[in-house]
Amino acid sequence: IDVYSTELREEWTLLLWTTVAVLVPVLITLWCSFQRPKRKVQLKDLFRKSKHGWHYTDLFNKPTYCCVCSQPILQGAFCDCCGICADEECIQRADRILSCKEIMTQSQTDGRFYHQWVRGNVPLASYCAECKQQCGNQPKLCDYRCVWCQTTVHDDCLSSLNDDLCDLGEFRSVIIPPYYLYQVNKLHRRHPDEYSKLAAVCGSGWTPVLVLANTRSGNNMGEVLLGEFRTLLNPVQVFDLSELPPSKALQLCTLLPPGSVRVLVCGGDGTVGWVLDAIDTMKLKGQDQFIPLVTILPLGTGNDLSNSLGWGAGYAGEIPVEQVLRNVLEAEVVQMDRWKVQVVSKGNYFRKPKVLSMNNYFSVGPDALMALNFHAHREKTPSFFSSRIINKMLHYYRFNLELDGEQVTLPSLEGIIVCNIGYWGGGCRLWEGMGDEPYPPTRVDDGLLEVVGVYGSFHCAQIQVNLANPVRLGQAHTVRLVLKSSRMPMQVDGEPWAQGPCTITITHKTQALMLYHSAEHTDDDDSSASEAEEPSADHIDTASNTQETVTVS
Incomplete structure (x- = not known):
C-alpha cells in the first residue's frame, strides 16, 4: 500500500508539474497579448511627440544592442534617422538623453560642421576611418558611426581621429546640410540669388535630391526605403506621400537654388503622374525656375514609364539605396511629352x-x-x-x-x-x-x-x-x-x-524634365529595340539647354 501511495503521489506530482509547464507559458503569452495593445498605445503616443523617427519591431534582423543599457535585444524600437536602438524599458530614457539628426542647425562659431556620433550597431562590413580595421565585430555595444557622413571608428580610435570635421560623406552633393536650412531661415529677403550664394558653402555640383515615396505602392518597400533614405540624407528631404501630398513636399524646392533639385519618386506610374501634376501646379504659381528634374524608383504594379526611361520594371531591394543615389547622379536629362x-x-x-x-x-x-x-x-x-x-x-x-x-x-x-x-x-x-x-x-x-x-x-x-x-x-x-x-x-x-x-x-x-538611366536595359531584347526608346545625343542636348533656360529665367 505504501509503495502504491508513493507511485500515485509521484504520478500526481508529475502531472501537476506538466500542467504548470504547459499552462505557465500559455498564460504568459495571453497576458503579453493583452498588454501589447496597451503598450503599443503608450509607445505610439511617445513616438508621436518624439524628435526621433521611432519604429517598433518584434524582431531585429541582425545582432542588436540597446544604446542605453548596452544589453543585447531581440525586440524594441529603432530610429530610422539616426539609427539608435533601445529595448522597451529604455525607450523613454533613450528618447530623453540621445539626440537625433537635427534637420536645421547652425554650424560652429568657426563655420565648420563636426561629426555627430552614435555608439554601437554599426553597419556590417564597415571599417574604421583611423586604423582601417573592421568595426562592429565584437559581441557588445561598441564603436561609433557618424549619422551624417556614415564614417565609422573604433572606440579606442575615436580620441586619436585626426580630423573631427564632417564633410557629409560620399553623398554630400545630394544632402541638404542642416546649416544651409538654418541660414535660409535667417534670410530677410528670400530670393533665388540669395539661395545660390548660400549654396556656395555646399560645394560645386551640389544637386540636392528630394525623395517622395508612396508607402502604398509595392510590397511594403516604401516604408523600408523611407527609413534607408532618412539614414543617408537629411530627414527633411524625405517625404511619405501618404502623409503629405507632393504639392506641399515640392515647396521645399523653392528654398533651394533654381535648377539644382532632383526628385526621386518611389512608387508606380500613378505616383509619378501625381508628382508631375503637382509640378504643373508649380508652373501655374509662377515657380517655373524651381521646377525639379524627376526620376523614378519603380515600386507599383504598373511601371511602364519607369521601364521606358531605363529605371527598370520594378524594384525589390536588389541594389542598395546608395547605388540608387549614384544612378540618379549619373542620369541624363530628357524631355517627356505630357x-x-x-x-x-x-x-x-x-x-x-x-x-x-x-x-x-x-x-x-x-x-x-x-x-x-x-x-x-x-x-x-x-x-x-x-x-x-x-x-x-x-x-x-x-x-x-x-x-x-x-x-x-x-x-x-x-x-x-x-x-x-x-x-x-x-x-x-x-x-x-x-x-x-x-x-x-x-x-x-x-x-x-x-x-x-x-x-x-x-x-x-x-x-x-x-x-x-x-x-x-x-x-x-x-x-x-x-x-x-x-x-x-x-x-x-x-x-x-x-x-x-x-x-x-x-x-x-x-513637357516634363525627366532623368534617363542609360547604363542598363530592363530586359534581354536586342539592342536595336532598345535604341528605339533611348534618346539621341541631340535629344539630350536639347533637354539640357531647356534646363539651363529654366534655371536662368
Whole structure:
C-alpha cells in the first residue's frame, strides 16, 4: 500500500508539474497579448511627440544592442534617422538623453560642421576611418558611426581621429546640410540669388535630391526605403506621400537654388503622374525656375514609364539605396511629352468636360476592361457593368477615329490604344510588336502619339507574349475619338472607368524634365529595340539647354 501511495503521489506530482509547464507559458503569452495593445498605445503616443523617427519591431534582423543599457535585444524600437536602438524599458530614457539628426542647425562659431556620433550597431562590413580595421565585430555595444557622413571608428580610435570635421560623406552633393536650412531661415529677403550664394558653402555640383515615396505602392518597400533614405540624407528631404501630398513636399524646392533639385519618386506610374501634376501646379504659381528634374524608383504594379526611361520594371531591394543615389547622379536629362485628355459626354454639352493628364497611354476596349475589373476587385467595389455584356458589345464597330483631323478607316476592331511611351501593359513594346515589320521610330519628346488597334483580349495577350503585331493606325499630334457605344471601359495611365457615348480629344499639354538611366536595359531584347526608346545625343542636348533656360529665367 505504501509503495502504491508513493507511485500515485509521484504520478500526481508529475502531472501537476506538466500542467504548470504547459499552462505557465500559455498564460504568459495571453497576458503579453493583452498588454501589447496597451503598450503599443503608450509607445505610439511617445513616438508621436518624439524628435526621433521611432519604429517598433518584434524582431531585429541582425545582432542588436540597446544604446542605453548596452544589453543585447531581440525586440524594441529603432530610429530610422539616426539609427539608435533601445529595448522597451529604455525607450523613454533613450528618447530623453540621445539626440537625433537635427534637420536645421547652425554650424560652429568657426563655420565648420563636426561629426555627430552614435555608439554601437554599426553597419556590417564597415571599417574604421583611423586604423582601417573592421568595426562592429565584437559581441557588445561598441564603436561609433557618424549619422551624417556614415564614417565609422573604433572606440579606442575615436580620441586619436585626426580630423573631427564632417564633410557629409560620399553623398554630400545630394544632402541638404542642416546649416544651409538654418541660414535660409535667417534670410530677410528670400530670393533665388540669395539661395545660390548660400549654396556656395555646399560645394560645386551640389544637386540636392528630394525623395517622395508612396508607402502604398509595392510590397511594403516604401516604408523600408523611407527609413534607408532618412539614414543617408537629411530627414527633411524625405517625404511619405501618404502623409503629405507632393504639392506641399515640392515647396521645399523653392528654398533651394533654381535648377539644382532632383526628385526621386518611389512608387508606380500613378505616383509619378501625381508628382508631375503637382509640378504643373508649380508652373501655374509662377515657380517655373524651381521646377525639379524627376526620376523614378519603380515600386507599383504598373511601371511602364519607369521601364521606358531605363529605371527598370520594378524594384525589390536588389541594389542598395546608395547605388540608387549614384544612378540618379549619373542620369541624363530628357524631355517627356505630357498630354491633355478631354472627355465630352454626348448630350451633356453644358456640363464641364472631364479633363485628365496622360503620361503613358490612353485606351478603350479589352485592356481597359481588364484594368477596370482589376481596379474594382482591388477596391472591393461592385462592378459598374457586366463583363459578359461589355464583351458582347465590343464585337461591334462602335467608334470613329481622327488623326490630325483626318478620318481613319478602321478594320473591325474591339479596342484602340494611344501611346506616348514605348512600353505598355507591364513591359510590352506595343508599337514595335514582334519586330518583323518596318515601323516609324518612337520618342518621348517628339510631340507625336502612336495609335494602334487590337482585335480583342486574345490579340492583346498575343502581343504581350510577342506572338502578334498590333494594328498600327498611325502617329499624330492630335487624336480625336468618337465613341458610339452605350457603355465602354477606358483608362488613362492605368486609371479605368466606364464611359458612355462621348468625344475624346487628346492634345499636347506640356513637357516634363525627366532623368534617363542609360547604363542598363530592363530586359534581354536586342539592342536595336532598345535604341528605339533611348534618346539621341541631340535629344539630350536639347533637354539640357531647356534646363539651363529654366534655371536662368
